[in-house]
Amino acid sequence: MTLEWQNACKTFTDKKAVDNLSLEVSEGELLVLIGPSGCGKTTSLKMINRLVQPDSGAVFVNGRDVSEVPATELRRHIGYVIQQVGLFPHMSVADNVAAVPRLLKWEKDRIDDRVKELLNLVGLPADEFADAWPSRLSGGEAQRVGVARALAADPPILLMDEPFGAVDPLTREVLQREFLRIQSTLGKTVVFVTHDLDEAIRLGDRIAVMNEGRLAAVAAPGELLLNADPFIRDFTGEDRALRRLARLSVGAAIGEATPITAAGFSGGGESGAPAGSVRTDATLKEALSMMLEAGETSLEAVSPAGRRIGKLTMEDLLESAAGTEAS
Amino acid sequence: MRERFDVVPLAALFLGAASFLMPFAALKENRVVDGLLLNGFQLAGPLYGTVAVLTAFGVLTGVFLMKNGSRRRLLYAAAGVVCFWLTAALLVRAGMMLTGGAAPRVSPAIGFWGLPAASYVLIDHSKKGRWRMWILLVVMLLPAALLLAGGRGEAISVFREWSARKGRFFDELIVHIRLFGMAVISAAVLGIPLGILASRDKRIGEPVTAFVDAVQTIPSMALFGLLMAPLAALSRTFPLLRAMGIRGIGAAPALIALTLYALLPIVRNTVAGLASVPLSAIDAGLGLGMSQRQLFYRVEWPMALPHVLTGLRTASVQAVGNTAVAALIGAGGLGIMIFQGLGQAAPDLILLGVIPLILIAVAVDRSWGFMIRRWVSPGLDMKGLSA
Numbered sequence: 001m002t003l004e005w006q007n008a009c010k011t012f013t014d015k016k017a018v019d020n021l022s023l024e025v026s027e028g029e030l031l032v033l034i035g036p037s038g039c040g041k042t043t044s045l046k047m048i049n050r051l052v053q054p055d056s057g058a059v060f061v062n063g064r065d066v067s068e069v070p071a072t073e074l075r076r077h078i079g080y081v082i083q084q085v086g087l088f089p090h091m092s093v094a095d096n097v098a099a100v101p102r103l104l105k106w107e108k109d110r111i112d113d114r115v116k117e118l119l120n121l122v123g124l125p126a127d128e129f130a131d132a133w134p135s136r137l138s139g140g141e142a143q144r145v146g147v148a149r150a151l152a153a154d155p156p157i158l159l160m161d162e163p164f165g166a167v168d169p170l171t172r173e174v175l176q177r178e179f180l181r182i183q184s185t186l187g188k189t190v191v192f193v194t195h196d197l198d199e200a201i202r203l204g205d206r207i208a209v210m211n212e213g214r215l216a217a218v219a220a221p222g223e224l225l226l227n228a229d230p231f232i233r234d235f236t237g238e239d240r241a242l243r244r245l246a247r248l249s250v251g252a253a254i255g256e257a258t259p260i261t262a263a264g265f266s267g268g269g270e271s272g273a274p275a276g277s278v279r280t281d282a283t284l285k286e287a288l289s290m291m292l293e294a295g296e297t298s299l300e301a302v303s304p305a306g307r308r309i310g311k312l313t314m315e316d317l318l319e320s321a322a323g324t325e326a327s
Numbered sequence: 328m329r330e331r332f333d334v335v336p337l338a339a340l341f342l343g344a345a346s347f348l349m350p351f352a353a354l355k356e357n358r359v360v361d362g363l364l365l366n367g368f369q370l371a372g373p374l375y376g377t378v379a380v381l382t383a384f385g386v387l388t389g390v391f392l393m394k395n396g397s398r399r400r401l402l403y404a405a406a407g408v409v410c411f412w413l414t415a416a417l418l419v420r421a422g423m424m425l426t427g428g429a430a431p432r433v434s435p436a437i438g439f440w441g442l443p444a445a446s447y448v449l450i451d452h453s454k455k456g457r458w459r460m461w462i463l464l465v466v467m468l469l470p471a472a473l474l475l476a477g478g479r480g481e482a483i484s485v486f487r488e489w490s491a492r493k494g495r496f497f498d499e500l501i502v503h504i505r506l507f508g509m510a511v512i513s514a515a516v517l518g519i520p521l522g523i524l525a526s527r528d529k530r531i532g533e534p535v536t537a538f539v540d541a542v543q544t545i546p547s548m549a550l551f552g553l554l555m556a557p558l559a560a561l562s563r564t565f566p567l568l569r570a571m572g573i574r575g576i577g578a579a580p581a582l583i584a585l586t587l588y589a590l591l592p593i594v595r596n597t598v599a600g601l602a603s604v605p606l607s608a609i610d611a612g613l614g615l616g617m618s619q620r621q622l623f624y625r626v627e628w629p630m631a632l633p634h635v636l637t638g639l640r641t642a643s644v645q646a647v648g649n650t651a652v653a654a655l656i657g658a659g660g661l662g663i664m665i666f667q668g669l670g671q672a673a674p675d676l677i678l679l680g681v682i683p684l685i686l687i688a689v690a691v692d693r694s695w696g697f698m699i700r701r702w703v704s705p706g707l708d709m710k711g712l713s714a
Contacts, residue, residue, distance in 0.1 A: 085611075
């Protein structure tokens with residue numbers, strides 16, 4: 001499923017919330033909408049499932065103008081996750097997840113199976129959580145239920161409005177990691193709103209930066225951090241080079257394509273590698289930190305299995321940060 | 328861990344002591360004369376009186392030594408039941424001490440209320456489960472009823488008043504229940520949709536709440552009076568209405584006034600209940616693809632239900648009491664007994680109206696509590712609302 005905003009505009013009373021937004025999201029892509037608060041990112045998101053009607057312009061889902069699709073019909077096929085989660089407190093966790101399948105009038109057995117499957121997928125064992133009341137859940141658990149509810153009817157599109165914004169940083173990282181795992185198997189077309197740049201860089205295939213209702217830039221995370229536009233430079237901050245290094249693996253910098261493992265995300269780069277060496281699946285940011293700590297300008301790069309692969313030097317880091325290396 | 332000091336047994340002891348130290352009953356030769364006042368100690372006699380005092384202190388000491396748990400709660404329940412039996416026994420005893428007269432009777436005096444109050448406090452504090460409460464009630468009421476049966480309770484003043492007007496009493500009881508029941512039902516039928524409308528649209532909401540608030544400020548007597556004139560005029564003008572029984576006095580104005588009074592808690596709580604639904608739940612419901620109607624029935628209404636039912640509960644309990652006033656404009660009900668008793672300076676007759684009134688109010692309150700527990704999702708927070 002593809003998505004497209006075409007010259008979409010929206011004005012609230014006297015403020016232009018979204019100003020002539022044109023943007024496409026391709027099938028299976030995770031697009032992050034980011035920007036300062038009031039930049040119009042949530043309004044743009046809500047245009048997709050018609051919670052907001054554009055004043056002019058249009059939004060297309062798979063080439064079809066959404067204003068031609070009945071709103072309820074449209075929304076039942078678009079997953080929707082919000083920051084406040086919005087679980088229904090009078091329904092059990094299972095009933096919350098079953099909300100959309102019930103609206104679609106699925107058979108009971110099919111709903112039950114689907115609920116179990118989804119709860120297990122988001123890491124909440126169905127035996128333990130299906131009959132729980134939302135008020136008993138922690139923030140992280142509630143948000144997992146929110147994601148399960150959005151995925152219930154297997155919608156091809158997922159809209160997420162700061163879904164992990166209200167949980168503590170540790171839980172947020174766990175949720176982000178798990179979401180990436182789920183997304184890698186499901187391959188939904190996702191529009192993800194956040195104001196957290198680290199989150200955007202970590203999750204996004206592409207990042208669209210909005211400012212005062214306008215699209216300021218749209219690029220893959222690595223390119224965005226090299227963007228010379230003053231607003232973007234200001235937005236990405238003085239540590240943008242570090243952010244860039246955080247996206248790249250040691251392996252990539254020395255010419256051995258190695259994905260950053262889950263451990264790399266949570267800063268587990270030191271795991272198992274002997275002193276003076278760094279694992280190829282660690283991030284370059286971690287490698288830099290290790291160099292600074294050891295007072296060295298180079299480190300041995302070793303595979304996760306401990307085999308010596310090559311040498312990572314400060315020059316490699318400088319090159320990567322400058323962006324000559326493909327991200 | 329040291330528990331918080333439990334004042335309830337002590338309070339029960341003071342209440343129970345009141346029955347023994349203050350006049351418990353007045354022995355009278357007829358309804359009008361002042362009688363001989365006797366306290367519980369005098370009625371029980373030195374032997375039983377001493378036993379009662381020792382038992383009470385024994386229980387109190389036991390409570391202090393026991394840990395808070397099911398056994399202590401059982402002791403509370405048992406003590407409460409005994410207090411109730413004791414009330415019945417003392418009344419029977421008083422009846423046996425009557426010497427004679429035209430219509431000799433035992434009237435409750437100020438100390439009478441101590442023991443039943445102690446009983447209520449203790450049993451309420453025992454926090455029994457649902458079905459155990461019923462067993463408790465049977466254990467409490469059955470022996471007391473047997474004690475008073477067979478003519479032994481005949482001398483009790485309220486019973487004397489009752490047997491003098493059995494037929495009338497039941498008629499008025501039924502009128503009373505019907506009147507408040509109809510008032511609550513009409514108020515619910517009117518008030519809930521009104522509350523829903525009011526919460527949808529500010530232009531309706533503001534005048535509606537202003538109106539129900541204003542009604543509540545009118546004293547009930549004045550409201551009955553205000554309704555009499557227009558209804559009487561309507562009845563004179565339209566014979567059809569007169570044929571339907573709508574007149575300036577009687578059930579019609581009473582029903583209207585009682586309905587208007589019952590509106591406030593119902594409308595107010597419906598509005599508050601719908602307003603309590605968080606925006607995030609509404610946003611999520613719409614975002615998942617619910618229509619406005621589905622959103623209302625699946626999300627908003629079930630979440631507002633605790634408030635709405637609490638409003639109905641308040642309205643019902645209030646209506647039971649308000650209905651008593653309706654007797655003044657000829658609507659009948661238990662108020663008849665009360666106002667006759669006031670007119671004749673006969674407190675026993677007043678009690679014949681008041682005691683069933685209290686029992687109805689308590690029963691109505693408990694029934695709503697039961698229904699709220701049945702109908703409201705356990706996932707909802709009932710804090711701030713009595714359950």
